Amino acid sequence: MSESAPSTTFSGFGPKAIFVRYGFLIIIAAFFVFFSLYTDSFLNANNLLNIVEGSAILLILALGMTLIVAMGGIDLSIGIAMDFGAAFAIVAMKEYQIAWYVAVFIGIAGGSIVGLLNAFLVVKLKVSPFMATLGTFFIGSSVQRIFTNGGGPISYRRVAQEYRDLAVGDIAGIPTEVVIAFVVLVIYFLLLERSIFGKRMHAIGMQQSAASIAGIKVRNYLFFGFVFASATCAIGGLIGSANLRMFTPLAGYSYLLDAIAAVFIGASIHPRGRPNVPGTLIGVLFLGIVANGLNLMGLNFNTKDALSGIILVGALALAVMQKRLR
Amino acid sequence: MNVASELTKEPALSFARVMSSAPLIIFVVLLIYLAIAAPNLLEPSTISLILKQSVPTVIVCLGLATVVVAGGDDVVSGGIDLSIPATAVLCAGVIADQLTNHGSSLFFALALAIAAALAMGIVNALLVVFIGMTPLLATLASSVAAVGITKVITSSRRINIDHPFIIYIRDGDIGGVPSAVLVAAVFVLIFCIAVHRTRWGMQLQAVGGSREAAEVSGIKASRLVAQSFMLAAIAGALASVFVLARGSGSTPGSEENLLLEMVLATFLGAAFSPRRIVTVWGAVLGAVLVSVLSVGFKSIGVDVFWTGCIKGSLILIVVASAAYTGKAQS
Numbered sequence: 001m002s003e004s005a006p007s008t009t010f011s012g013f014g015p016k017a018i019f020v021r022y023g024f025l026i027i028i029a030a031f032f033v034f035f036s037l038y039t040d041s042f043l044n045a046n047n048l049l050n051i052v053e054g055s056a057i058l059l060i061l062a063l064g065m066t067l068i069v070a071m072g073g074i075d076l077s078i079g080i081a082m083d084f085g086a087a088f089a090i091v092a093m094k095e096y097q098i099a100w101y102v103a104v105f106i107g108i109a110g111g112s113i114v115g116l117l118n119a120f121l122v123v124k125l126k127v128s129p130f131m132a133t134l135g136t137f138f139i140g141s142s143v144q145r146i147f148t149n150g151g152g153p154i155s156y157r158r159v160a161q162e163y164r165d166l167a168v169g170d171i172a173g174i175p176t177e178v179v180i181a182f183v184v185l186v187i188y189f190l191l192l193e194r195s196i197f198g199k200r201m202h203a204i205g206m207q208q209s210a211a212s213i214a215g216i217k218v219r220n221y222l223f224f225g226f227v228f229a230s231a232t233c234a235i236g237g238l239i240g241s242a243n244l245r246m247f248t249p250l251a252g253y254s255y256l257l258d259a260i261a262a263v264f265i266g267a268s269i270h271p272r273g274r275p276n277v278p279g280t281l282i283g284v285l286f287l288g289i290v291a292n293g294l295n296l297m298g299l300n301f302n303t304k305d306a307l308s309g310i311i312l313v314g315a316l317a318l319a320v321m322q323k324r325l326r
Numbered sequence: 327m328n329v330a331s332e333l334t335k336e337p338a339l340s341f342a343r344v345m346s347s348a349p350l351i352i353f354v355v356l357l358i359y360l361a362i363a364a365p366n367l368l369e370p371s372t373i374s375l376i377l378k379q380s381v382p383t384v385i386v387c388l389g390l391a392t393v394v395v396a397g398g399d400d401v402v403s404g405g406i407d408l409s410i411p412a413t414a415v416l417c418a419g420v421i422a423d424q425l426t427n428h429g430s431s432l433f434f435a436l437a438l439a440i441a442a443a444l445a446m447g448i449v450n451a452l453l454v455v456f457i458g459m460t461p462l463l464a465t466l467a468s469s470v471a472a473v474g475i476t477k478v479i480t481s482s483r484r485i486n487i488d489h490p491f492i493i494y495i496r497d498g499d500i501g502g503v504p505s506a507v508l509v510a511a512v513f514v515l516i517f518c519i520a521v522h523r524t525r526w527g528m529q530l531q532a533v534g535g536s537r538e539a540a541e542v543s544g545i546k547a548s549r550l551v552a553q554s555f556m557l558a559a560i561a562g563a564l565a566s567v568f569v570l571a572r573g574s575g576s577t578p579g580s581e582e583n584l585l586l587e588m589v590l591a592t593f594l595g596a597a598f599s600p601r602r603i604v605t606v607w608g609a610v611l612g613a614v615l616v617s618v619l620s621v622g623f624k625s626i627g628v629d630v631f632w633t634g635c636i637k638g639s640l641i642l643i644v645v646a647s648a649a650y651t652g653k654a655q656s
Contacts, residue, residue, distance in 0.1 A: 074462070125646040130462065131593070135645070138586055138638030145631035257470050264463060302477040309474035313449070313467045320459045 016325070023322040024269055027315070028286050035293035042296055049175075055288035056181035057082075060236040061255045062262040062280050063188045064229035069263050069275040070192060071225050072205035073122065073129030077114055078233045078259060079252025080140030085111035085234025086241035086251070087144070087154070093163070094156040100163035104238060111234020114140060115227035122226060123219045144249040155246035167243035177239045184232060189277045201225065202274060258287050261312055268319030286315065348647040349597040352640070353615060360622035367622055374504055380617030381510045381568045383587040386410045387609035388517040389561030390592045394604040395521055396554035397461060398534045399596065405534065406461050407555060411584035412469035412476070413446045413562030415576070418569045419476040422485035422576035425492075432491050440563050446472060447559025451552035473581065486575040496571040506568055513564060517557075518606045530554065586634065590641050591616045597644050 019026075036043040061078050068075040088110025092103040114136060121132035145151050169176045192198035203211040204218055212218045233252070241247050265286060266279025290311055294304045361367050389410045397405015417439035424435035446468060453464035498505040521527040532540040533547045541547050569584070570576060594615065595608025616637070623633055 121642060121646065126649040127642065127645050128649070131641065131645040134589065135638045135642035138634050138641065142631060142634030142636075142638060145634065146629065150631060257466060260463065260466065302474075302482055306471070306474035306478045309467075309471035313453070313471045316459065316463065316467050317453055317457050320453075320463075321457050324458050 019322065019325070024265060024286075024315075024319055025282075027318060028282070028289065031286070031289055031293065035289065035296065039293065039296040042293055047292065047296070051285070051288045051292045053175050053178055054292065055284050056175075056177040057236040057239055058255055058258055058262065058287065059181045059281065059284045060184050060239075061233050061252075062259040062284050063184055063277065064232040065259045065263050066188065066266070066275050066277060066280045067192060067201070067225050067229045067232075068129070069267075070198075070205045071201050071222060072208060073222070073225075074133065074260070075118065075129065075226070075229060076133040076256060077118060077136040077140060078229065079250075079254070079256045080137055080144075081111040081114040081230035081233035082237035082240065082252035082255065083144055083247070083249060084114055084140065085237030086247045087147070087237075087249075088234075089163075089238055090154055090156050090159075090241050090247040093159060094154065100160040103163065104166075107238050107241075108231050108234045111237060112227050112231045114233075115230030118230065119223040119226035123223050141250055141253075148249045151249045153244075153246045153248045155244075157245055159242070159245050164242050164245060167239050177243075180235065180239065184235065185277065185281060188232075192277050205275075257312070258284075261316055262287055264316055265319045268323045273323040287312075349594060349640075349644040352643060353594075356619060357615075357622075360619070360626065364622060364625040367618075367625060372621070372625075374502075374507070376617050376621045377507045377614065378504045379572065379621060380614045381506045382414065382565045382572060382584060383591055383613040383616065384510055384610050385513060385561055385565035385568060386414055386584060386588045387591050387595070387613045388513060388606060389558030389565075390588055391595070391604055391606045391609040392517065392521055392530070392561070393461070393554045393558045394592065395527075395534050395606075396530045396551050398537070399604050404461070405551070405554065407450065407465045407558045408462070408585060408589075409446060409450060409465040409469035409472060410558050410562045410565070411581040411588060412472035413443050413559050414565040414569050414584065415578075415581040416446070416472045416476045416479075417443050417563045417566030418576040418580075419480040419485070419578075421566060421570060422487050423479050425487055425489045426485050426575075432489060436567075439566055440560070443559040443563035443566075444556065446562065447556040450559065451555040454555060455548045455552045469581070477578065480576060480578060482578050484575060484577050487570055488574075492567070492570050492574075495567060496574065506571060510568070513561075514606070514610050517561075518610075521606050526550075586637055587613065587616050587620075590637050590644075593641065593648075594644050597648060602648060 041047055061082060064078055064081075065075055085107040087107075089103040089107030092098040092106045093100060098106065117136050117139075118129070118133050121127045121135070122129050125132075127135075148154060165176055166180070167177050171179050192201060200211065200216045201221055203214070203216060204221055208218055236255070237252065240251060262280050262283030263275050265283035266277075266281070267273055267275045269279045269282060270276045290308060294307055299307065366372055390407055393405040393407040395405070399405075420439045420442050421435045424430040424438060425432065430438075449468050449471075450461075450465055453459045453468065454461050457464075495506050495509070500508055519527075521530060529540070529545045530550050530553075532543070532545055533550050537547050565584075569580065573580065591612035592604055592609040593612075595610070595612035596602055596604045597608075598611055599605045599608045619636070619640075620633060623636065624630070628636075
């Protein structure tokens with residue numbers, strides 16, 4: 001494989017070598033400089049904190065996606081897991097007056113249902129992860145419509161303050177959601193990049209049959225991966241619901257493509273083109289910078305959507321190109 | 327990997343046979359149930375309605391089937407184009423905006439829509455063939471961009487259309503057969519012949535079967551894959567006219583359901599082909615069957631929110647049985 005060949009051909013300092021090594025980082029820097037010059041408020045400590053805070057939920061979902069992609073799969077149902085997390089927690093507190101800290105676990109368990117279904121389909125029935133999670137996505141969306149009678153939000157204004165603080169509170173001056181996202185980040189980093197467990201997951205992603213022959217229990221790992229990723233996404237849903245004090249059906253869908261993009265951008269930065277946790281963080285921050293900058297430019301809502309879509313296509317194209325040149 | 331499954335082949339064979347026809351059996355049972363529960367389902371007027379409703383899905387399926395034939399039917403590394411419904415809705419937005427808001431001529435509006443579709447096709451082909459992105463990722467990203475551009479064009483609003491041409495496609499008929507169905511039948515025939523009966527189509531299938539082997543025998547695989555994405559985008563543009571006719575205008579967000587039906591119909595179609603591969607005929611048949619189910623469930627009073635659940639489950643049954651059969655055969 002070309003991946004294993006050392007990149008001796010690009011060891012010089014020519015423009016191509018620089019692009020191959022730092023292409024994407026240069027683009028991020030360019031966007032950063034552009035927004036700083038174009039808008040007054042972008043380069044402002046408060047706004048930079050906004051970017052980080054606004055990226056927390058996406059980071060949590062993208063980390064779940066990183067795990068699945070590292071194992072060679074893809075998960076189109078991360079948004080559903082997020083929605084289920086929010087729905088289970090809010091309904092538990094609203095309808096059954098369950099304490100908020102128990103509701104948090106109920107929410108995570110609710111999100112895990114999605115992962116269990118995915119894992120069953122992929123591991124037991126041998127359906128490809130794409131088709132399996134696409135099916136889960138459609139079923140999960142439909143279930144939410146049925147449950148909410150067409151997609152109306154379920155709001156719970158009198159939610160416990162501690163639960164609300166998951167999104168709006170702060171710990172030692174740092175917003176709680178940033179702290180939560182950071183903890184998840186560290187867990188994923190240790191799990192995926194610094195443990196035998198993670199090495200095995202990467203091995204499965206690189207060549208499943210070889211990993212299997214080498215004695216890795218591929219099925220167990222896949223099963224764990226899908227459930228763990230969806231449980232992670234449920235945490236994102238908890239934060240989202242705590243912020244709005246309601247469960248918004250189908251809200252998770254909007255994070256799907258951004259999460260996939262962040263993972264692939266991250267993989268392009270990696271020396272061997274593998275999905276990895278630090279890369280995903282950079283990808284998420286890039287998307288956060290673009291979204292925030294476009295917002296500050298005061299563009300029309302629809303124009304912003306179109307522009308961010310086009311930037312996404314360009315960024316992914318560049319990321320993949322950089323990876324291929326290596 | 328083949329050796330291990332070769333050993334378990336014999337005892338699993340009969341069960342595998344049943345499993346491989348599971349989607350067909352389930353569909354037949356569902357159809358019989360619907361025919362009993364809603365007797366008017368088999369009346370000519372209902373059948374004509376079902377066919378008319380299925381036209382947009384049928385046309386986008388033509389595009390997806392072509393891409394899958396050229397790229398191989400592995401969903402992740404093979405060919406797939408998830409952006410066809412977004413292209414269709416983009417073109418529908420362009421046509422509706424031109425006809426209703428700008429008073430352009432039909433010819434100009436259609437030309438602009440085809441230009442937009444070609445641009446989408448070029449972007450997909452560039453991303454996949456030139457840059458080497460997986461088709462799944464490339465078309466997912468380009469569909470998001472297309473949806474965003476559609477929002478700009480239509481300002482996220484519904485645009486009604488009362489142009490005689492669109493009305494004719496919606497209501498007109500030739501000898502009792504809806505004109506939309508006739509036009510669609512012509513497109514189906516063209517795609518079928520092109521993909522399954524021409525030299526070009528054979529080369530396309532060769533590339534999908536084994537890219538390396540096709541290249542060794544002198545076929546320009548990249549060019550064919552690029553052409554398949556262009557054809558898929560054109561199918562999206564063609565579908566847009568029927569999307570407009572079905573909805574009497576362009577509606578934001580209508581691509582999501584079209585995407586679901588397209589993927590379901592195309593991969594369901596593979597279950598009908600003798601070799602369990604995606605074919606144009608199979609995809610068309612799949613699209614019509616999905617439409618029968620949609621209309622059937624609606625007519626026996628099943629809540630519309632349930633249809634996503636039912637169709638999602640059907641996708642899973644189809645692909646699970648296909649995966650199971652593949653495991654038993656290979």
